[in-house]
Amino acid sequence: MKIETRAVHAGRHIDPATGAVTMPIHLSTTFERSPSGEYPLGFSYSRENNPNRQALEVCLADLEGGTQALAFSSGLAVAAALVQGLEPGDHILAPDDVYWGLRKVIGEVFGKFPIETTYVDMTDLDAVSAGIRPSTRLIWVETPSNPLMKITDLAAVAGLARAASPQVLTVCDGTFATPVLQRPLDCGFDMVAHSTTKYIGGHSDVIGGALITRHENYLFERARKSQRYGGSVPSPFDCWLTLRGLDTFPYRVRAQSQNAMQVARWLQAHPAVEQVHYPGLEEHPGHAIAARQMTAFGGMLSFQVRGAREKAMAVAAGCRLFIRATSLGGAHSLIEHRASVEGPASRTPQNLLRLSIGLEHPDDLVEDLDQALTV
Numbered sequence: 001m002k003i004e005t006r007a008v009h010a011g012r013h014i015d016p017a018t019g020a021v022t023m024p025i026h027l028s029t030t031f032e033r034s035p036s037g038e039y040p041l042g043f044s045y046s047r048e049n050n051p052n053r054q055a056l057e058v059c060l061a062d063l064e065g066g067t068q069a070l071a072f073s074s075g076l077a078v079a080a081a082l083v084q085g086l087e088p089g090d091h092i093l094a095p096d097d098v099y100w101g102l103r104k105v106i107g108e109v110f111g112k113f114p115i116e117t118t119y120v121d122m123t124d125l126d127a128v129s130a131g132i133r134p135s136t137r138l139i140w141v142e143t144p145s146n147p148l149m150k151i152t153d154l155a156a157v158a159g160l161a162r163a164a165s166p167q168v169l170t171v172c173d174g175t176f177a178t179p180v181l182q183r184p185l186d187c188g189f190d191m192v193a194h195s196t197t198k199y200i201g202g203h204s205d206v207i208g209g210a211l212i213t214r215h216e217n218y219l220f221e222r223a224r225k226s227q228r229y230g231g232s233v234p235s236p237f238d239c240w241l242t243l244r245g246l247d248t249f250p251y252r253v254r255a256q257s258q259n260a261m262q263v264a265r266w267l268q269a270h271p272a273v274e275q276v277h278y279p280g281l282e283e284h285p286g287h288a289i290a291a292r293q294m295t296a297f298g299g300m301l302s303f304q305v306r307g308a309r310e311k312a313m314a315v316a317a318g319c320r321l322f323i324r325a326t327s328l329g330g331a332h333s334l335i336e337h338r339a340s341v342e343g344p345a346s347r348t349p350q351n352l353l354r355l356s357i358g359l360e361h362p363d364d365l366v367e368d369l370d371q372a373l374t375v
């Protein structure tokens with residue numbers, strides 16, 4: 001069946017006790033044993049497993065084309081679980097423009113652990129190849145990347161990892177390009193990580209994360225231990241909300257992609273705009289690869305205004321419909337001056353603004369940007 005159908009049905013069933021069409025929220029922390037001491041329905045205690053979490057995990061594994069999925073309490077809990085699964089002396093290869101939170105996990109949470117990380121330009125396959133060491137166990141990729149929307153060739157990186165050693169596992173952070181747009185496991189990646197807070201939940205009202213695997217492997221099993229015994233589990237209500245978001249997920253992402261394409265083209269023609277970063281534009285350096293590995297180009301884009309930081313800040317301040325807020329993937333369009341968020345160490349251009357395109361009508365989004373750019 002097609003993704004729209006699986007997004008509605010995978011993992012769900014009619015409640016046998018009541019006939020309810022949407023799944024009840026199972027708040028019970030504990031489940032009854034049979035007289036002989038077993039758990040015949042497979043649930044014992046909600047940290048270990050819960051019906052709502054199981055439904056979400058089944059649906060996510062299905063959508064990504066994986067064999068198993070784990071739902072976490074946040075996207076960063078997934079990253080932490082993977083790093084926790086490594087051994088002393090292991091090496092991580094990550095993108096130089098990786099989501100800033102991953103640098104915090106590696107540098108600040110696990111900084112005192114003897115794990116080495118190098119950051120390379122993942123769009124440069126020679127740099128990726130040169131970066132792989134005998135001790136490399138994890139290659140982390142994000143495509144499109146934040147905020148310049150750089151595109152990494154997933155099949156090529158998976159091939160380099162396989163050629164290097166079967167011990168190198170590849171993980172793609174698919175937060176910006178969810179399975180409607182891109183399926184890293186089909187490109188040979190071992191696992192996909194998501195912040196479900198963004199497009200999958202899709203309504204800016206629930207924090208969550210997920211890890212999906214194509215095959216059994218030790219890092220996935222250790223991530224499962226970290227989820228269950230480390231306790232980074234989402235609540236039943238969080239799982240229920242995320243699963244509800246999934247009902248409309250393919251349609252939302254396609255509408256956001258169409259809106260973003262229209263906004264990107266309009267911005268590109270605007271005299272106050274210096275450059276637009278959107279992989280759907282032919283001028284984008286990653287366009288050819290994106291066109292090959294994605295079905296549409298997503299709802300995220302960034303642009304640089306003509307002028308300095310002050311002009312970019314004035315444009316953000318002048319927006320009436322775009323909301324000045326961080327995060328992405330929801331129904332509301334958001335605008336953000338990334339360099340301010342990333343702080344003094346940021347390499348993001350000071351005249352850059354990032355947009356998360358929502359579900360409003362694109363004409364209204366363009367009109368808002370037009371009035372903000374002419375202030």
Ligand SMILES: *Cc1c(COP(=O)(O)O)cnc(C)c1O
Binds near residue numbers: 196207208
């Ligand atoms: C938001 C985000 C994360 C972290 O997810 P949380 O749910 O906020 O913990 C990880 N990767 C990317 C690309 C993100 O945008």
